[in-house]
């Protein structure tokens with residue numbers, strides 16, 4: 330388990346060095362979705378603190394108990410967020426990476442104020458303009474960034490994407506970076522087990538890695 334963590338960290342360091350970037354610029358988000366706590370605990374014990382989950386309900390079941398032993402966890406929501414789960418998400422997550430529509434952004438702003446908890450936010454961009462995929466369309470991203478950051482005053486850190494499967498992700502990662510650069514955002518959550526080295530070459534500041542750390546998941550996990 331922790332040897333996989335070391336291997337992924339080494340690969341991140343190598344990709345960063347090849348890109349001429351300091352490895353400290355890149356955060357590893359360990360994607361623990363579908364994995365039980367006894368699989369997550371060794372990674373926590375090894376000192377890792379940044380994790381990603383894609384379902385609010387599953388995170389609510391797993392993480393409160395882990396936090397009792399490891400209070401400094403930085404938990405990221407990386408899956409779609411329904412409006413009726415916003416309050417629970419705000420209570421559980423330090424970061425919401427999947428802000429992708431005005432209604433959701435407004436709900437996060439309102440409920441964050443009510444809860445007195447303000448998770449850092451990323452806007453998910455549907456870089457491949459895929460019908461079945463979440464994310465704001467690239468041509469609507471600038472306006473949506475303005476709404477989130479300037480009007481709603483969300484603590485917007487950057488942008489997140491999941492490029493189309495089975496294609497070279499480079500143009501999609503590059504597109505995400507262009508949108509971030511022209512809007513003065515400097516964090517990019519992009520790259521998964523299969524393509525995080527490419528994402529680092531394209532400017533990723535965090536990579537979301539599940540399989541390479543925790544092994545395979547059941548289908549549709």
Ligand SMILES: *Cc1c(COP(=O)(O)O)cnc(C)c1O
Nearest residue numbers: 360383407521522537538539540
């Ligand atoms: C599951 C998931 C990941 C991790 O994928 P792996 O290929 O297992 O590394 C990354 N990002 C999102 C949004 C995910 O849902």
